[in-house]
Amino acid sequence: MTPRQADILDHHRDLASFGTTPNAPVFVILDLEDSAGFEIASCLQSNCADKRDEIKSAGSYPAFTLALSIKDANALLAHGWPALKKIETIPEGMVPVILISEERCLSVLTKRE
Numbered sequence: 001m002t003p004r005q006a007d008i009l010d011h012h013r014d015l016a017s018f019g020t021t022p023n024a025p026v027f028v029i030l031d032l033e034d035s036a037g038f039e040i041a042s043c044l045q046s047n048c049a050d051k052r053d054e055i056k057s058a059g060s061y062p063a064f065t066l067a068l069s070i071k072d073a074n075a076l077l078a079h080g081w082p083a084l085k086k087i088e089t090i091p092e093g094m095v096p097v098i099l100i101s102e103e104r105c106l107s108v109l110t111k112r113e
Contacts, residue, residue: 005101008061009108015065016095017113024067025090028076031101032062036080040100073098081105 001009008029016027030037032052041048041064048064055062068076070087076098077084084107087096091109099106 001106002102004061005099005106008063008101009097009099009106009110011061012063012065012097013110014113016097016110019065020067020095024069025095026068026070026073026087027095027097028066028068028073029097029099029101030064030066031099032064034101034103036103036105037064037100040076077105077107 008031012027012029016029020027030041032038032041032048032055038048038052044066045051045064051064052062070090073096074086077086080100084105087107090096093112094109095112097108097110099108
């Protein structure tokens with residue numbers, strides 16, 4: 001994990017904890033300065049370029065976040081990163097976080113606050 005990826009994860013840790021639901025328990029962070037992250041985010045929100053530039057000019061890492069079901073998260077992993085392990089179960093008190101950044105996909109578990 002690069003320092004940039006660690007910073008992005010740290011910045012969104014609280015949001016990951018509160019931004020998920022029982023129906024959408026997986027938190028996804030799309031780095032808008034990454035081509036794959038930007039491409040996925042652009043499919044979901046047409047003004048991503050404007051948002052990216054606005055967030056970057058404010059001095060933060062531009063990212064698009066969303067919560068997904070386990071099925072949708074596994075479909076995302078299988079589509080672009082089939083080597084990553086599928087999410088089968090989520091340990092009690094944890095939130096799976098997927099970060100697409102720097103041409104890679106990272107998957108981590110973080111504690112639910």
